[in-house]
Amino acid sequence: MANPITPEELKAVKALVDALSAAYKTRVVGQRSLWWSLLAGLVADGHVLLESVPGLAKTTAARTLATLCGGSFARIQCTPDLLPSDIVGTQVFDAAHSTFYTELGPINANFVLMDEVNRANTKTQSAVLEAMQERQITLAGQVHKLPEPFIVFATQNPIEHEGTYELPEAQLDRFILKEVITYPAPDEELAIMEQAEEAKEDLVPVAAPADIVALQQMARRVHVDRAIKHYIVRLVEATRNGAHAIGPIGRYIEYGASPRASLAFQWAGRAIALLSGRDHMVPDDVKYLRYLVLRHRLILTYEAVADSVQPETVVDALFAATPAP
Secondary structure (H helix, E strand, O other), X not given: OOOOOOHHHHHHHHHHHHHHHHHHHOOOOOOHHHHHHHHHHHHOOOEEEEEOOOOOOHHHHHHHHHHHOOOOEEEEEOOOOOOHHHHHEEEEEEOXXXXXXXXXXXXXXOEEEEEOHHHOOHHHHHHHHHHHHHOEEEEOOEEEEOOOOOEEEEEEOOOOOOOOOOOOHHHHOOEEEEEEOOOOOHHHHHHXXXXXXXXXXXXXXXXXXXXXXXXXXXXXXXXXXXXXXXXXHHHHHHHHOHHHHHHHHHHHEEEOOOHHHHHHHHHHHHHHHHHOXXXXXXXXXXXXXXXXXXXXXXEEOHHHHHOOOOHHHHHHHHHHHOOOO
């Protein structure tokens, strides 16, 4: 590596991750996979889609992470009547001076939670795309750079379809990871009830936005061996040649993943490696990310829906058919 990560840097990362995790546990019971997905998305400088039924701590987890990182936080409750200007901002007329001034919207924050994003209409959803992809917004011909770090957490409810607008594939592809959150175990739910009765002290930031940017830059220095890159490419290529690559179950794939999937494996894999205290990726990092990266990028056929075939089943077949280095 041209600029290898030093043991001292890895020790500092571990101390920061331990501090963040300890403080997170005072607000959220369990949900370890959710926490790691949020952290990995942040360190990889990507956006994360969260899916679950209501009440499983998605908002609490996102707000907790924002507070602990010392960043600004904005929560946008998506509804069918939400306008693009409600998100990115607008030009406001100042009658006293007969001029217009720019009022930036809530998207201008370090951590943005788009709650129930599939309730926003398609025009409003598209207004978020420039911010997600370009890290900027354009108002009245002027470009406004968004703060660093900038990450969008979007949530959606899989069981409620009335009054919703399904996210287009192009927008789904811009989320580096998709986390599906399940119900807590009975002992965890009991702990939630008991924790709700306890008096809580205000959360204190354990990092600053500059620390997160430095962490993102360090993640780019994590070494990815060429053999692992070939492994990623073979996996993503197999999604485009399903029937040939993985046998009969491949017929359920209508469209495979784009090159963004390969990049997501690489970026998020580097983040997972760094958060795990390593300066290099291993094949297990790719395996850990298999559902997070691919479940929202595989477009399955109507036959898959009729046969109740889940994306995770297809992903398992892909990994079983593709030998790791």
